[in-house]
Amino acid sequence: MPPSTRIPALLQPYVQLPPNDSILLLTSTLGASANWLLIRFLCHELSTQDGGDDEGHNVVLVSWMREYDFWRQEARKGAALDLDKMRREGRFAFVDGLGAGGDAMDGAVEGSLGVDAHAISRVPVLNAIRGPQILPARGPPGRIVPARGPPPAAPAASPTSPPATSTANGPASATQSTPGHYILKSLEIAAIKSSISSAISPLATSTARKTLLIFDNPDLLLALNPAITPSHFTTLMLQLHTLPNVTHILTHLQADNPLLSLSTPPQPLEVAHHNLVVKCAHMSRRILGVRVLDTGVARDVSGVIRITEQRKQWFDVGFGVEGDKEGDGGRGKEFLYQVKSDGSVRVFERGAGGEG
Template identity: 55%
Template sequence: MSPSSRIPPLLQPCIRLPKDKSILLVTSTLGASANWLIIRFICDALSSTAKDGGLSDEINTLGEGGVNIILVSWMQEWEFWKQEARKGGGLDLDRAKREGRMAFVDGLRALFLPDGGEKNENIPVTKTTQTPPVRTLPGGIPARGPAAVPARTTPSASTIPARNLPEQTSASTKQGHYTLCSPDLAHLKSTIQTAVAHLTPTSTSTTTTKTLLILDTPSILLATTPTISPSSLTSLVLTLHTTLPHILVHSHADDPLLSLSTPPQPLELAHHNFVVKVAHMSRRVLSVRVLDTGVARDVSGVLRVTENKVGLGDLRVKGKEEEEDDGNGGREVLYYVKGDGSVRVFERGGGGDG
């Protein structure tokens, strides 16, 4: 099965990258994980070298160049993403990494796992961590702990980096695999920049290489490192954005993180401000949440897509001739993640095979 056929047609316009530079925001809740959506983004980006459907016209005009991917993950490991991509998207991420199409920055092992990931990769994750083990339920929805859970490991975060430095050097020898060993933003920035350097240009004809940077739950840094403010995090996103045309930020939007208790707690404030600010900066917001009416057997959740078309300082005006309006920007679809990792996306009421 070709990877692009794994993307349902209704989802296609939502995950197609916009023509110009853009920041995208994906939000999820505890009950409705957005990992499947991120996999579809990776899928679309990596598969866009193939000539058949699933690629935006803009990328086609740039020659055969696809989109390179840098995945920075604070909540999941490489193993998880590899399996999810194989299951959901039919992708071999290891091969993509070897080919220089993809780079992975691990923000979990060295920062938050007690053993720093020195042992064999597969075993310790479920055995010794304080973070909840990453498993995929039969329903296909990965179970995951709330964002606040790794906060408990904060003391270890400060002690681990020191003894973990050799690990990083060994990790960087592995092609396209990088490990964050400090929650420091400057370190994150330099790591991502080395990762960019690792990626091979996708096409020889064009000078501009399209790269999609996926930041999976950077908001965890707000919880684990109180010195990092939301605005410093968003400045980092913007600084990276000057060199990387597309940035996808995945963040949690659970009520306890967004709505304030009285008196407001610093983490609530920081998380709320981070999500709102990225939403203000982003061109498209994709929110995944559970069904409002409760749990259903054949619906995993609701995906809401809203667009902000006009950027600040965007002086282009619309002529009468270019009428490419796709409704009023926002729309909602239902999705169902099956046990085998495939996803069905359909309109409300359209529960048939889609």
């Protein structure tokens, strides 16, 4: 039974994946986050049960912007989903792209400071750069004031202690025993493909369901590794889409005006981001975009969501939204939405006053 209580009725046809293999694009802006919409996709695919007309999909979420704890809390709050349980059941896998980004930043610190950045965490790195924050003693001469600063170092582990095998955000590598949780350790396209394929394979063997692959902010790769071009990433998408059990790919990218409208002269990162959004849009069967109101901030409206169905996608196959008998004439649909503090979402048409 579809989780109708968690997904607004107007949004239901658009978070349901098209019947045929396809690529979808989701865009957002700085003032209008798309996290709530990604959670609704997870809700629709992971809340379905075996034996129904729509058994849903397994989901592999690859995020370069947000760690697993964020998605776990948001899924529980907004959709009543237990992602930990889904990982144990082989329905869901998470690939942490922050691990690769952290390694890149650690390498920069190591090169500039001449220290082994992998031997210390990110917080001590900042402390090493700024130096210990010790306040001078105040008061009359001879007064002894205990110095303030970082706490004393913890005693070294005994030789018999077992080595640590995990980090605060998950397993230390993509081969750890933690089920359904992987960490990218490289920014190279070949390594990214290998890690994502490793996350997809166990889901294919655990159930007969097909797999939805979600990329959250892969545009960050363009900034972290200038050697990666938009063509490299779109090629990676198509290669992963050819895997037998991967039927749909949903990509979330930023679409703020400063990122799409090139400056004068255009900067290389601007050009790369612009080209990535355009390429993904041409390849996508459905485009969903969230943005703020054109008229400014409103108390009862969080933003605008626009959905456009491509009548012919990149390999020249026609389609439409299932159940949309009348069609929209290629103009797309546009609704207002409000994300509440309890994680629920209202979606309504303009002029409906939030009822719908």
